[in-house]
Amino acid sequence: MNALQAHYFDGKRARRHPVSVLFAGGRVKVIGRDVDGDFDATRVRVSPRIGNTPRWLYLPDGGACVAADNDFVDRFARESGFARGLHTLESRPAFAVLAVALVVFLLWMLIDRGVPLAVERIAEQIPLAAEMTLGEQTLSGMDHYVLRASGIPPARQAALRAQFDQMVRAAGETAPRRLEFRASPAIGANAFALPAGVVVITDDLVKLAADDRELLAVLAHELGHVRHRHTMRRLLESSATALIVAGVTGDIASTTSLAASAPALLLQTKYSRDNEREADRYAVEVLRRSGIDPRHFVSILQRVEHESSKGGALPGFLASHPSTKEREALAREAPAGGSR
Amino acid sequence: MTESTESTVQGRTIRPEFTGSAGEYFRIWIVNLFLTLVTLGIYSAWAKVRKKKYFYGSTRLDGDSFDYFGSPKAILKGRIVAFVAFVLYAFVGELYPASRYAFWGLAALFLPWLIVRAFTFNARNSAYRGLRFDFAATAMDAAWVYIGKLAVVAITLGIAFPWFMARQKAFVVSHHAFGTTRFDCELSARRYFGIYIRAGLILSAVGAVLGGLSALLLPKLEQFGPLAWVALLLPAILLYVGYAISYAYMQSRTTNLLWANTRGPGLRFESTLAAAGLARLYVGNLLAVACSAGLLIPWAVVRTLRYRIENFAMIVEEEIVHEASPALAPVGAAGQELGEIFNLDLGL
Numbered sequence: 194m195n196a197l198q199a200h201y202f203d204g205k206r207a208r209r210h211p212v213s214v215l216f217a218g219g220r221v222k223v224i225g226r227d228v229d230g231d232f233d234a235t236r237v238r239v240s241p242r243i244g245n246t247p248r249w250l251y252l253p254d255g256g257a258c259v260a261a262d263n264d265f266v267d268r269f270a271r272e273s274g275f276a277r278g279l280h281t282l283e284s285r286p287a288f289a290v291l292a293v294a295l296v297v298f299l300l301w302m303l304i305d306r307g308v309p310l311a312v313e314r315i316a317e318q319i320p321l322a323a324e325m326t327l328g329e330q331t332l333s334g335m336d337h338y339v340l341r342a343s344g345i346p347p348a349r350q351a352a353l354r355a356q357f358d359q360m361v362r363a364a365g366e367t368a369p370r371r372l373e374f375r376a377s378p379a380i381g382a383n384a385f386a387l388p389a390g391v392v393v394i395t396d397d398l399v400k401l402a403a404d405d406r407e408l409l410a411v412l413a414h415e416l417g418h419v420r421h422r423h424t425m426r427r428l429l430e431s432s433a434t435a436l437i438v439a440g441v442t443g444d445i446a447s448t449t450s451l452a453a454s455a456p457a458l459l460l461q462t463k464y465s466r467d468n469e470r471e472a473d474r475y476a477v478e479v480l481r482r483s484g485i486d487p488r489h490f491v492s493i494l495q496r497v498e499h500e501s502s503k504g505g506a507l508p509g510f511l512a513s514h515p516s517t518k519e520r521e522a523l524a525r526e527a528p529a530g531g532s533r
Numbered sequence: 534m535t536e537s538t539e540s541t542v543q544g545r546t547i548r549p550e551f552t553g554s555a556g557e558y559f560r561i562w563i564v565n566l567f568l569t570l571v572t573l574g575i576y577s578a579w580a581k582v583r584k585k586k587y588f589y590g591s592t593r594l595d596g597d598s599f600d601y602f603g604s605p606k607a608i609l610k611g612r613i614v615a616f617v618a619f620v621l622y623a624f625v626g627e628l629y630p631a632s633r634y635a636f637w638g639l640a641a642l643f644l645p646w647l648i649v650r651a652f653t654f655n656a657r658n659s660a661y662r663g664l665r666f667d668f669a670a671t672a673m674d675a676a677w678v679y680i681g682k683l684a685v686v687a688i689t690l691g692i693a694f695p696w697f698m699a700r701q702k703a704f705v706v707s708h709h710a711f712g713t714t715r716f717d718c719e720l721s722a723r724r725y726f727g728i729y730i731r732a733g734l735i736l737s738a739v740g741a742v743l744g745g746l747s748a749l750l751l752p753k754l755e756q757f758g759p760l761a762w763v764a765l766l767l768p769a770i771l772l773y774v775g776y777a778i779s780y781a782y783m784q785s786r787t788t789n790l791l792w793a794n795t796r797g798p799g800l801r802f803e804s805t806l807a808a809a810g811l812a813r814l815y816v817g818n819l820l821a822v823a824c825s826a827g828l829l830i831p832w833a834v835v836r837t838l839r840y841r842i843e844n845f846a847m848i849v850e851e852e853i854v855h856e857a858s859p860a861l862a863p864v865g866a867a868g869q870e871l872g873e874i875f876n877l878d879l880g881l
Contacts, residue, residue: 200597202663207712207855209597209662240600243583244557246590247598257663259597279583283560292563293828299570323628330630432623440569440577441827455823 199250199260201228214250214258216269221250223258230254239270242280300441304460308433309467316425321368321389324425328389332373335393343374344396350374356405357392357412364479370416374399382497384411386418388425401496410480410490417475423468430464465513473515473523491521544801544850551839552598553591555832561587562831578609592842594661603658645675656709664857670708678704695725702791711797714855718795725787732783739775743768774816781811792845799851805844814840
C-alpha cells in the first residue's frame, strides 16, 4: 500500500524530519531516517480540512506530522460528519452562492424583524423608575449646555399646557406627561421627547406655529415617542447595530474602519425612520381622538422644513426622519377629525 | 510571488509566502457568516478559529506553515464575558452617567492583566514546526508600560505619544518567545517622533487643501440642487484618502523600523512595507467593499495579508535548532475577546 509523504516534528525541537506515514490495522506508523513511531490510530487527532491548507496529525507522544495531500488524509481521518460537511460546504461554489442568498435573507430578517421585536420586548422590561432618572438627567444636562429659560409669557405657557393635558387625557395615557418650554438658539424650531414623559418645545417653534393645533400636532408626535419608549429603544438599537456590524465586517474593521461605520449609520437611520413613523401613526390617532385635523401636523412640518432648508436635503437613505411627502400622505389617509 | 531563500555572506534570507486565495477564503467566510447568523452569534467563536487556522495554514516560512490551536469554547467564554461587560457598560452608563468613570477606572486597573492574557492566549495557541510561541510578561510589567508610560502621555498632553508607541511595541515584541528562543527589540523614540511628525504634516497638508475646496464649494451648494449631498460627500471622501495616506505612511515606517530593530539568537528581520503600497490597499479596499456591499471583504483581507507577509523577511545568520519551552499552561481567551469588543488595538 502507498504511504503518506509528510514532515514530522517531535514537539521538542523545531527540526523537520521527512517521513512516510502508514495507516494499517488500527495503527499509524511514522517512519523516517531517524524517526520510527508506531501509534494507536484512535489516539491520533487529525486537524480539520480547511481550504487547501496542510493537514496536521497530532500524535500521542506530543509530536505531529504535517502533510499536503488532503485527500489521502481524508481516507484515514476519523472526522465527525459535521467537520466533513463543513468542508463540503466550503468547497463548492454553488453552496457559496446559496450561502450569500441565505446570509442576505437572514440579515434582512434580523434587521427588519428580529432586532425591532427583541428591542421592543426588552424596552418593556426596563423599569420606569430607571427611565425617569435618565429623563431628568438628560433634561438637566441639556439645560446646562444648549437650553435657556423660555421667553414665552407664563399665561401663554399655561394655556398650551392645559390643551396638552387635555390631549393626554383624550389619548388615554395614565402615566404622567409634562410639557416644558425652553429657548434654544442652537436647536432652533424643534420639539423633542425625553424618557419619563417629558416633552420639550422650543420658543422658536411656538413662534413659528400659525395655530395652536399645529403645536398640539407636534406634541402628539412627541407623545408617540414617549408612549413607545423610543429613547430606550434607540439605545438598544444602537447596541444591536454595533454587534451586527461587528459580526459581519469583523475582520476588516482594522484595515478600513469607515467600511464598518457606514453600514452602522445606515442601520441607525433606518431604525430612526421606523420610530418616527410609529410616532406619526400614534400622533394621527391621538389627534383624531382630540378632534384635531392631522393635516395641521403636515403644515407645521412644511413650515419647519422651509425654515431649515438652507442647504440641500439629504437623500432618503441617510435621513433620520421620513420625508414630509410620506408623512403628508399618512395624515391625509387618516379620517379627518371633525369639529376643530 | 514564490518563496525564495538567498544565501549571502550575512546569512540566509527567508521570505514567507502566502498560499491562500480570495476565492477560497470567500467560501470559508460566507459559510462562517451564515452559521454565525443562524446560531445568533454563538458559532462566531468557531468561525474565528477556522479563519485563523486558514490564515496560519496558508502562511509558509522556510517550507513549513504555521498552526493555530485556539479553543473555540475558550473564545466563546471570552466573548460572553466581553458581551456582558459591553451591555453593562452601555446600559448602566446611559442610566447613571457617573458610573462610566467607575467603569473606566476599573478597566484601567484590569487593562495590563487583560493585555498580558490576550497576548499569551494568542502566542501559546500559535505554533510553527511543532513548537508553540509564548508571551512572557507579568501584569506588573504591562502596568509599567500601559499605566505608567500612558500617564506620561496624559501629563504631556499627548506630546509623548510617539515615545509611548515605541516603548509599547518594543515591550510586546521583546516579551514574545518561540519555544525558549527570546526576541529582543529596542526602538529609538527619536525616530518614532520623526515618523509621527511627518504623518501629521501629511494630514495637515490634506486638511489645508480640503479647507480650500470646502470654502469654494459650500457657498455654491444651492447650485447643485438635488445633488448637493455629492458636494458634501466629496470633501469627506478626500479627507478619508488623506487620512489613509498619512496612516499608511505611519504604519509602514513604524513596522519597518520595528522589524529592523528586532533580533533573535542568530536571527534578524526585515520589513519592506511602502507607504504608497499600503495607502493604495486601504483606499482600494474601502472602494471595493463599499461597491460590493461587503462581498469583497474576503478579497480585501487576503490581499492586505499577502502584501504584509510578502514584505517581511527573516535572515538566519546562524542555524540554531529552537527548543520547546517545558509545560506551557493553557490560558483563557477573556483578555483577547474583551480587547476586541472594546476595540483595543492589540496587534502590531
